[in-house]
Amino acid sequence: MEGYLDHLETLDARQFAVAVKKLADSLSYGTDRSPFLGAGIEYVQSRTYEYGDPPRSIDWRVTARTGKLHVKEYEAPKCLPCYLLIDTSASMAVSSQSVSKYALAVHVAGGLALACLDRVSPVGVVGVGDANLRVQPSLSRQQILQWLHRLRRFRYDEKTTLVRRLVELQPSLVHRALVVVLSDLHEVGALKTLRRLQQQHDVVVLQFQDPAELQYTGAGLFRAREAETGRSFIAHGRQRWIDPDDVRKRLKNYGIDHLLLRTDQPFVHHLRHFFASRDLLGKGAR
DSSP: GGGGGGGGGGOOOOHHHHHHHHHHHHHHTTOOOTTTSSHHHHOEEEEOOOOOOOOGGBHHHHHHHHHSSSEEEEOOOTTOEEEEEESSHHHHHOOSSSHHHHHHHHHHHHHHHHHHTTTOOEEEEEEEEESSSSEEEOOOOOHHHHHHHHHSOOOOSSOOHHHHHHHHHGOOOOOOOOEEEEEEESSTTTHHHHHHTTTTTTEEEEEEGGGGGTTTTTOOOEEEOOTTTEEEEEEETTTOOOOOHHHHHHHHHOOOOEEEEESSOOHOOOOOHHHHHHHHHOOOOO
C-alpha cells in the first residue's frame, strides 16, 4: 500500500482508483461500526472519567450517585454526512519529496470518502483554494471518482481560503455533520474558525507536512517567498514554519481531533489507528 506513494502523482486514472480503493479497504478492515463517528447524538453509556475528557461530557447524575466522575458516551448515526475540506492552495503543491502534500491529501480524501460510503454515510467535498469546488453530500461512487480526478489537476498559484470556506459552509449544515479538514494549516485564523464550527459539529483535522517545513539545518539566514501570496521574508536554519505540537495542543483544547501526516513517512497505519481509536474509545472530541 505504502509503495504507491513514490509514484502517486504519476498514476493513471485506473491505477489511482485502485490505490484509493486499497486505502479505503485498509481503513475499513476489522471494523463493524463506523470509525468516522464523533461525539454523536445518541447516548450509549457512561464510563469513568479519563484525563483529557471534555468537561461538557460529564454525567452529573451518575457522578453524584457513585461519588466518582463519569462521562457520557454517544454514538452518531451511520448516515452522518461527511464533508471533506481539501486544501488546494499553492503551499500544498510545493514539495521536497516524490509526493507532495496535495497529492497525499487527495489520496487520503479518496480513501476516506469510499470508506464512508461503505457505512452508508453521504460524502461532500469543498475545495479550500481559489477554485470554486463544492460537491453536495452524495452516496454515488461515480461522483466521488469524478471529483477525485478533477482534484488531481492542480495549480501553483492558488491562495488558501480555509477560513472563508468554513464560514460559508457552516450556515448550510442544518444537521450535525462530520467535517474533515485536509490542509497544511498555513492560513492565519483557521484554528479559531474551526473552534466555532466544533461547537455544533464533529471536526477532525488532518494536517499535512513536508519535511522541508521542519527546518533548513545549517542554512543560516536566507530569503524566502511564501508560495500563495508571493510575500518575501527572511528566515534562518533553526526556524520552523508551523509547530504541529502547538497546533495539536490548541485543537485538543478546542475538542478537535488532530493527526499529522508527513509526506516522507508511512501513513496508513497511523490513519487507520486514528479513526479506529475514535470509534473504539467512544470519544470523538477528547
